[in-house]
Amino acid sequence: MDYRKDLARALCQxxxxxxxxxxxxxxxAEAEGIVQAIHSLPLAKVLHELGAGRTQSDQPINWSVGIELLKTVGDHVNNGDPWIRVHFEDPSFNESQRALLHQALVIGEKVEDRPMVTEIIRAESQGEKRHKCPA
Incomplete structure (x- = not known):
């Protein structure tokens, strides 16, 4: 228990x-425009392949593997601007992984207005149910 408190304190400091x-x-970026979306599944797949995840509990995790998003939804990006930084070791970052990450970035002319919250889920005690948020 003390280890987790020490770790949390170190991270916060x-x-x-x-x-x-x-x-x-x-x-x-391979185009110019506004970042409309960054799909998370391709990012997760690449990170898993690079060692940041595991499929079985006895497999090791490489805690140094990760990504930094340098752009986010709503940001303007020019062709050639860096939009993501990948941190990796072995196995090396390969062309198919690069292509998958490029597919994750959606660039368009403008960002569609979408609500941040689409649904509120509450415990279904005493007749409470799910409530859809107005669009």
Whole structure:
């Protein structure tokens, strides 16, 4: 229990807790416009392949693997601007993973207005049910 408190305190104080990956690579936008979406599933697949996840509990996790989103929904991006930084070690970051990440970035002319909250889920005690938020 004390270990978790110490870890939380170190993270909150900005101490380096996790080691840094040996390699980093930025991917650059292939078009100009407004970031409409960044799909998370391709990011998760690539990170899993690079060692940030596991499919069985006895497999190791490489805690230095990760990504930094340098752009987010609503940001303007120019062709050639870096939009994501990938932190990795071995296995190396390959072309199919780069292509998958490029597919995750959706660039268009404008961002569609969408509500941040689409549904409120509450415990179904005493007759309470799900409530849809107005669009």
């Amino acid at each position: 900005g101490e380096e807790v996790l080691r840094c990956a040996i390699k980093q690579e930025e991917l650059k």
